[in-house]
Amino acid sequence: MKTIRSKEDYLQSLKELGSVIYLNGQRVEDITTHPAFIPHINAAAKTYELALRPESEDLATAVSHLTGKRINRFTHIHQSVEDLIKKVQLLRLIAHETGSCFQRCVGWDAMNATYMTTYEIDQKHGTSYHARFIEYLKRIQAENFMLVGGMTDPKGDRSLPPAQQEDLDLFTHVVERNDQGIVIRGAKAHQTGGANSHEILLMPTQAMRPEDADFALVAAVPLNAPGVVQIFGRQTNDERKLTGGMDAGNPDYGLVGGETLIVFDNVFIPWERVFMLGESEFAGLLVERFATLHRQNYGGCKGGVSDILVGACALATEMQGSAKASHVKEKLAEMTHLAETLYSGSVACSAMGSKTVSGAYYPDPLLANCTKHNVTRHIYEIARLAHDVAGGILATMPSEKDLNSPEVGGYVRKYMAGVKGVSPENRMRILRLIENMTSGTALVESMHGAGSPQTQKVMYGRLGKLDMKKKMAAKLAGIK
């Protein structure tokens, strides 16, 4: 693939890729010109654009430890605590530019988790996964393509392990091995940026037992490989993207990542793209590492998105004449406090990060889990406060077409008036942005993206050093 540098290169690469993508039961031939996909493509394109801008290159680029060349940071393996912090800063910056999900962090985290874990698999088993992965990574860094982080399987009956599912395909698995490579079948659900990525890095969805060896798979697959089919997920109010304009809320960058169900219908993968197969005892470690790296992010991106929401609410209340009310000021301050708390968690787990045996740096897992757990709460509370100060109009506002209608446009303008001198259209625009950022899909992403809250809570039992806490308490209480 030609190296992707600019947004134009990125769009061209997606046109040439020709992945099989379905939306509403129809095949979409060119997603780069389809309004359901354009906002998500614009958001992901920011990861390329910011690397070319002097004002952001310090965060958006890094120096490869493999080649010494300057690369897009989204293809970098973290080499220091400073790198971990810059990752979080970069996510906040792009969230400020897009007010949405820019998708590329998932593949980045998959890359870092695979880098660390393949090193350790090779140490134990004498395999050569790490060297293989380094060759693949050099290609990613040189060509700067976008990778999906493919962890979540559909999982069927959650009470059963993979090998006991009625339909084994509910967890992605190997169905054939030969001297050229392997053939896999299954699917990955909720794949962020799937439609507008080039390749997927598959990882196991959970810890595996020896009998689940065929499911303990890490491998890279081009998204245009034969047998790969993507089905684009629906989102809250997604038909508004088709008409564009103000009603879409955030018309240029959309809402959440644009997720697909990616089906692998007997897909061939050559051995050089297989980075783990059957070493089931490493599946849990890989999942934990990916989860920690991904949970690290959420105070960066969701902190940044919340900054936009705070700004939007401040503008809305100014337009509506409620900005000076003490409870409104207090609520905006509370939103700021919650957003900065999220950000501090991400910075803290990065600052307390450490070096793995592979040389790559890894955030503090306990603090990263706390950060994501806070996101599952604070984003809902921030949205609740936004709904409070914005008013019921968020749920009942006339459309842009009504605003521009010769028959009723006058009424809409008259009754959407706020403070004297404020344009009703601008008031409607900011309210639509708030609606977009606080509704359905946006909230669910904060709940389940990077793992449901229970998966963070189980880490507290493991990492929370309860024995030490008991000892400290007993000592102070004088218990011998």
Place this chain on the structure above:
Amino acid sequence: MRVALKFCGGCDPGYERGEYWQAIARAAGPEIEWARLEDQGCQAVLLICGCDTACVEDDMPPGLRLVCLRNDRLPPRVVVDILLQRE
């Protein structure tokens, strides 16, 4: 005078760093030739940071005179005078 221009990454800047630099460049006119940090022959570095943390300040090349801005409080003309050592 040749001055290397460098921005911090801009994770959460308190002002529009790009606009501030443009105002400084306008105030400098032809007196300053702007270059990148990697370019040869610079006499100073203008580092424009978005906040007091000034993340990249410690990474600046030791041999060059560093002017580090953390906010946009100084009038652009004054920044130019500092760069040209006309304080």
